[in-house]
Amino acid sequence: MRTKRFSKKGMWINILLFLLAVIFLVPFYICIVTAFKTPAETAVSTWSLPKGLDLSNFAEAMEKSNFLQSFGNSIFITVVSTLGIVLFSAMMAYSICRNQESRLYRMFGSALFIGIMIPFQVIMIPVYKMFKNMGLLNTYRGIIILMIGTSLPYASYLVMGFIKSIPVALEDAARIDGCNIWQTFWKIVFPLLKPITSTVGILHVLWMWNEFNMSFIVLQKEAMRTLPIQQYHFFGQFTINLNLGFASACLSMIPVIIFFLFAQKLLISGITNGAVKG
Missing domain, CATH: 1.20.1070 (Rhopdopsin 7-helix transmembrane proteins)
Structure with a gap:
């Protein structure tokens, strides 16, 4: 039974x-x-199979969306932003975890948690006005700063849970051998963070490749647009070109699918190790 x-x-x-x-x-x-x-x-019919493989949609979508330039913009912004998030979140998490006796650092930890709960839509208009006054609209540095800033709370919170499991004795031994705080972090602590930094990097590559809201606000010139923004312009107020829009979406999915197939072992390993260590 x-x-x-x-x-x-x-x-x-x-x-x-x-x-x-x-x-x-x-x-x-x-x-x-x-x-x-x-x-x-x-x-x-939306559901029926095509009578033939019409590849003209892909060629036309690449031409109208300026695909190669948008692809280059997406690659550059994603790579630089992800590297910044991995490095800055590791340093931020380490400084907060190793200074818990300080009231100021405990406040920083609480601020990270608050930052996770605040959606970007709440700060969208103030960010636009601030970036416009600072001349950061339609620039790589503007979108990269925005992506790193909005991602740090979540990424740092993930890394903090992993750093707490690293014995402080390792750092004490490094200081006895003559290492300063920077050498201790980069030579001792940071290499031990590989499982969680790999996870943070992979998750944010997948997220930033498909990111729309921030790019739509900051990158308004056609030469600066990323792939998701270019796809959006196939769906206008009065006309919708589903065939070209979905063809462009298929092309933009290929790189991130290939990346995930190669990186999924690192992602699973990082999540598993983090769960065991935590």
Whole structure:
């Protein structure tokens, strides 16, 4: 009886997981199928398969969206922002964790938690006005500063949980050997943070590649736009070109899918190690 009860429970769990998988995969199906259709085929049915593989949508989407330039913008902004987040979050988390006796650093830790809870939409208008007055609109440094600043609370909070598991005795031994605080961090502590820094880096690469709100506000000139912003312009107020829009979306998904396939082992390892150490 107990085996039957567990088998029924497992069956319902499998059914639920299958339904969830279908829900998540349906948008990908629509995106890929529509990218290969002609506008006439899309008007007839969204769900039907294309009669042939119409690659003209991809060529036209690349031309109209200035794909290569937008791709370069996305690569540069994503890489530089992610490196900044990994380095600054590690330093911030270390300084807060190793100075818990200081009231000021405890306040910094609380401020990080508050920063996680505040959505970007709340500060969107003040940020726009501030960046406009500082001349940071339509610049790489403006969007990179904004992305790093809004990501540091979450990233630092992740790293803090990992640093707490590192024995302070290792740092004491390094200081006895003559290391200063910078040498202790970069030569002793930072290498031990590889599992969590890898996780933070991978998560933020995936997030920043698809980031829309901040890029839409800061990067208004066409030459500065990233891939998600260029895709948005296929969906206008009076006209919507689904075929070109989804073709552009398929092209922008390829790099991040390839990146995730190579990086998923590091991501899983970082999450697992962090859970065990915490």
